[in-house]
Structures are given as structure tokens and as C-alpha cells.
Amino acid sequence: MTVTPGWYMALAAVLFVIGTGGILLRRNALVMFMSVELMLNAVNLTFVAAGRELNVLDGQVAVFFVMVVAAAEVVVGLAIIVAVFRRRQTASVDELSELRG
Amino acid sequence: MVETVLFVIFGLAALFGAITMVWARNPVYSAMGLMLTMFSIAVFYVSNSAHFVAAVQVIIYAGAVMTLFLFVIMLIGVDKAEDRSENLPIQRPLALALIALFGSAVVVAGRLAWTTGVHNPLDPVNGSVEAIGNELFRKWVLPFEVTALLLIVAAAGAIALAFFRDGDDAEVDA
Numbered sequence: 001m002t003v004t005p006g007w008y009m010a011l012a013a014v015l016f017v018i019g020t021g022g023i024l025l026r027r028n029a030l031v032m033f034m035s036v037e038l039m040l041n042a043v044n045l046t047f048v049a050a051g052r053e054l055n056v057l058d059g060q061v062a063v064f065f066v067m068v069v070a071a072a073e074v075v076v077g078l079a080i081i082v083a084v085f086r087r088r089q090t091a092s093v094d095e096l097s098e099l100r101g
Numbered sequence: 102m103v104e105t106v107l108f109v110i111f112g113l114a115a116l117f118g119a120i121t122m123v124w125a126r127n128p129v130y131s132a133m134g135l136m137l138t139m140f141s142i143a144v145f146y147v148s149n150s151a152h153f154v155a156a157v158q159v160i161i162y163a164g165a166v167m168t169l170f171l172f173v174i175m176l177i178g179v180d181k182a183e184d185r186s187e188n189l190p191i192q193r194p195l196a197l198a199l200i201a202l203f204g205s206a207v208v209v210a211g212r213l214a215w216t217t218g219v220h221n222p223l224d225p226v227n228g229s230v231e232a233i234g235n236e237l238f239r240k241w242v243l244p245f246e247v248t249a250l251l252l253i254v255a256a257a258g259a260i261a262l263a264f265f266r267d268g269d270d271a272e273v274d275a
Contacts, residue, residue, distance in 0.1 A: 002104070002105065003104045003105050003108045003148070005149070006211075007108060008108075008145055008149065009211070010211055011108075011112050011115065011116075011145075013207040013211060014116065014204075014207075015115060015116070015119050015138065016207075017200060017203055017204045017207060018116075018119040018120060018122075018123060019119070020199075020200060020203060021123055021196070021200045022122065022123040024192075024196035024199060024200065025123065025193065025196050025197075026123065028128060030128050030131075030170065030173065030174060030177075031122070031123075031128060031131050033170075034122055034131055034132065034135050034170065035122070035123065037135065037162070037166065038119055038122065038135060038138060041138065041139060041142050041162070044142070044154075044158075045142055045145055045146075048145070048146055048149045048151045048154060049145075049149055051149075051151075051226055052149045052150065052151075052225070052226050055224075055225055055226050056226065057226055057227075057228070057232060057233065057236050058236075060151050060153070060154050060226075060228050060233060060236075061233065061236050061237060061240075061241055063151070063154050064154065064157070064233070064237065065241075065244060065248065067157060067158075067161055067162070068248040068251065068252065069248070069251065070166075071161060071165070071166065071252070071255075072251050072252055072254075072255035073255075074166050074169060074170075075169075075255045075256065075258075075259045076255050076258050076259055076262070078169055078170070078173045078259075079258070079259040079262040079263055080262060081173060081177070082173060082176060082177065082262075082263070083262050083263070085176075085177045091177050
């Protein structure tokens with residue numbers, strides 16, 4: 001059995017679904033954030049696998065840009081989580097219900 | 102053959118890490134699971150001859166991002182056991198049903214034949230630093246420069262969020 005790019009894409013799809021499950025099931029803001037990172041990584045893997053399938057380098061360049069944007073997102077997101085924690089003493093998104101009518 | 106063995110081993114490791122990340126009560130275990138998954142994905146990048154991307158994956162994700170996550174976990178306390186009671190009673194079954202639906206949709210979509218883009222009949226893709234640099238600084242030089250701006254804005258935003266403490270302004274409540 002040779003490992004075709006389709007296998008990598010299948011694995012990436014499974015990882016993406018697990019990341020979605022993390023978002024839906026967990027209420028800890030940090031773990032939800034990690035799930036977002038997992039989904040980004042899964043998509044990056046499909047980019048690389050597709051680039052190999054088509055013999056083009058664009059997939060890897062796309063992964064590079066996704067990584068840069070993800071790094072910026074992590075910096076701002078973690079700063080927001082820390083700022084919220086300093087005010088509310090919690091990282092649970094269920095307890096942040098100040099906008100409730 | 103080598104690729105098959107690597108795929109099986111690190112595929113299982115990636116799945117194990119991902120499930121650990123979602124399942125673990127302790128956020129540190131979640132971070133460790135995610136780190137395992139990211140290392141496994143770096144191995145897959147090497148199998149797909151994306152060597153530069155694999156190195157960046159290890160340095161940025163497994164190195165910098167996960168270290169940042171661990172620092173924040175330490176800052177906001179690791180010893181707090183998260184209570185898993187949901188405020189919305191329908192949330193958990195609905196979430197599981199949505200996951201099942203999404204998973205089956207992915208399986209169905211994976212069975213279709215996808216033809217995307219033009220197949221380049223030339224030599225196989227080469228992910229060396231030289232090749233990526235050629236692509237990045239010729240074809241994609243403007244987006245590359247814009248990411249520099251994005252990173253500056255992100256750094257300034259993070260500093261601003263950390264700089265204005267409670268007490269500097271009148272927004273303090275409770």
C-alpha cells in the first residue's frame with residue numbers, strides 16, 4: 001500500500017472534525033483556542049498534500065501565510081484571554097455572560 | 102514502504118494527541134496532546150517533501166505557540182479542575198449530533214472524485230528553502246510584506262491589551 005495524498009487528506013479531515021468537537025464540547029477558552037489551532041493545522045496538511053498531488057509549490061506558500069496569520073491570532077487571542085481572566089477570574093466561556101438581557 | 106510505516110505510526114499519534122487535547126480535564130495535558138499532534142503533522146510535511154514547512158511547523162507551532170499556551174495556562178492557574186456541567190442542557194447532545202453529521206459529511210465528500218487545478222507534469226514538488234524563497238519573494242512578495250504589517254499590528258494590540266491595567270480607567274466593575 002502506498003500512501004497517496006488522499007490518505008493525508010482523510011487524516012486531516014478527521015483531525016478537523018476532532019477540532020470542531022473540541023470547540024463544541026469544551027467550555028474552557030484555552031482549550032477552545034487550541035481546538036482552533038488544531039483545525040488550522042489540519043487544513044495546512046491538506047494544502048501540502050494537495051500541492052504534492054498537483055506538483056505545485058503554491059500549497060506550501062499558502063501554509064506559510066496561514067502560519068503567519070495563526071501566529072498573529074494566537075498573540076491577540078491569548079492576550080484577550082489573560083485580560084478577561086484578570087477581570088473575571090475565570091477562563092470559562094459560560095461564566096462570561098455579561099451581555100445577557 | 103517507509104512512508105506507509107511513518108504514516109501509520111504518526112497518524113495514530115496525531116489522532117491520539119488530538120483526542121487527548123479534547124478529552125483531558127487538565128489544560129496542560131491538552132497542550133501536550135496538541136504538541137504531539139503538531140509534531141506528527143511536521144513528520145507528514147517531511148513525507149510530502151515540504152521540508153521548509155516542516156521546520157517552520159516545529160519552530161513556530163510546537164516551539165513558540167505551544168510555549169505561549171503553556172505560559173498562559175500557568176498564568177491563569179492549572180490546578181483548577183474544570184467543572185463540566187453545561188448551562189444549556191441541549192448543548193452536549195446537539196454538539197455530538199453535529200459532530201456526527203459533520204463527520205459523515207466529510208466521509209461522503211471524501212468518496213467523491215475531486216479534480217482541482219491543473220496537474221503540473223514537471224518534476225515532483227520540491228519544498229526546499231531555496232524553492233520556497235524563490236516563490237515567496239517573486240510571486241508573493243506583496244502579501245509577504247503585508248504579513249509584516251499584520252504582525253506589527255498584532256504585537257501592538259497584545260501590548261495594548263496587557264498595558265492598560267484595571268484602575269487606569271473607569272471600566273472596572275464588580
